[in-house]
Amino acid sequence: xxxxxxxxxxxxxxxxxxxxxxxxxxxxxxxxxxxxxxxxxxxxxxxxxxxxxxxxxxxxxxxxxxxxxxxxxxxxxxxxxxxxxxxxxxxxxxxxxxxxxxxxxxxxxxxxxxxxxxxxxxxxxxxxxxxxxxxxxxxxxxxxxxxxxxxxxxxxxxxxxxxxxxxxxxxxxxxxxxxxxxxxxxxxxxxxxxxxxxxxxxxxxxxxxxxxxxxxxxxxxxx
Numbered sequence: 001x002x003x004x005x006x007x008x009x010x011x012x013x014x015x016x017x018x019x020x021x022x023x024x025x026x027x028x029x030x031x032x033x034x035x036x037x038x039x040x041x042x043x044x045x046x047x048x049x050x051x052x053x054x055x056x057x058x059x060x061x062x063x064x065x066x067x068x069x070x071x072x073x074x075x076x077x078x079x080x081x082x083x084x085x086x087x088x089x090x091x092x093x094x095x096x097x098x099x100x101x102x103x104x105x106x107x108x109x110x111x112x113x114x115x116x117x118x119x120x121x122x123x124x125x126x127x128x129x130x131x132x133x134x135x136x137x138x139x140x141x142x143x144x145x146x147x148x149x150x151x152x153x154x155x156x157x158x159x160x161x162x163x164x165x166x167x168x169x170x171x172x173x174x175x176x177x178x179x180x181x182x183x184x185x186x187x188x189x190x191x192x193x194x195x196x197x198x199x200x201x202x203x204x205x206x207x208x209x210x211x212x213x214x215x216x217x218x219x220x221x222x223x
Contacts, residue, residue: 019049021046021049021053022049022050022052022053023050023052024046024049024050024052024053024056025052025053025055025056026052026055026056026059028056029056029059029060029063032063034063034067034069037067037069038069038070038180039069039070039071039072039176039179039180040060040064040069040070040071040072041071041072041073041074041172041176042057042060042061042071042072042073042074042095042099043073043074043075043076044073044074044075044076044077044078044088044092044095045076045078045081047091047092047095048078048081048082048088049081054091057095058095061095061098061099065098070100070101071098071099071100071101072099072100072101072102072103072172072175072176073095073096073099073101073102073103074103074104074168074169074172075092075096075102075103075104075105075108075112076108076168077092077108077111077112085111089111089112092112093112096112096125096128096130097125097128097129097130099130100130100131100132101130101131101132101133101134101175102125102130102132102133102134103134103135103136103168103171103172103175104121104133104135104136105135105136105138105168106118106121106135106136106137106138109121109124109135112124118135118137118143118145119145119150121133121135122135122143122145122150123145126145126146126147131146131147132144132145132146132185133145133146134175134189136168136171136196137152137155138155139155139158140152140154140155141153141154141155141189141193142155142171142189142192142193144185144186144189146185151186153186153189153190153193154193155193155196155197156193156194156197156218156222157197157222158197158200158201159201160201161200161201162200162201162202162203163200163202163203164200166199166200166206166207166208166209167196167197167199167200168196169199169206170192170195170196170198170199170206170208170209171192171193171195171196172192173192173195173209174188174189174190174191174192174193174194174195174196174215175188175189175191175192176188177191178190178191178192190219191215191219194210194215194218194219194222195209195210195215197218198210198214198215198218
């Protein structure tokens with residue numbers, strides 16, 4: 001549950017214990033149809049809910065690797081959902097190391113790697129086999145690094161920040177949809193930045209998410 005605000009970060013209250021999602025287990029994956037599946041997106045919230053949820057994430061990672069399905073992972077740290085901070089760091093980083101693309105924010109990077117320097121955060125994961133690290137920089141955009149390249153994709157101007165919740169998920173939607181449609185990494189990150197910008201200008205988690213026409217128009221007008 002979250003409060004509704006007119007500017008900035010709302011207060012969020014978690015009621016996850018014994019929720020339906022917390023009872024998800026590997027049994028629920030037995031009939032998973034992966035025909036035509038190209039990509040799986042994971043976040044750090046699901047493995048925080050229960051042991052069975054965590055086991056399910058690892059099962060999904062195994063399925064993805066065995067079937068050449070790419071994986072993006074957003075740490076999406078929610079400290080109130082974890083009993084132990086060190087356990088959280090271990091689990092989140094372990095999942096990240098098994099992913100193709102990792103999407104931390106600067107503050108998350110500090111918690112998980114001990115550094116708030118984008119290069120250091122990226123190298124922490126690249127050295128463990130991650131292919132691309134994309135660090136969300138808020139209004140500044142995003143820093144992208146792989147073994148071969150690094151660059152910043154500038155953010156979009158936001159007239160007024162109304163509600164920041166949903167910006168990270170919007171960024172992931174833009175990035176992943178772009179990659180699946182054949183855009184290069186820079187163009188895909190730009191799309192993610194655009195959806196994130198639109199998200200924070202509206203109240204509610206996803207009220208600001210655009211349709212394709214609105215998204216293309218926003219990017220075209222604000223390049």
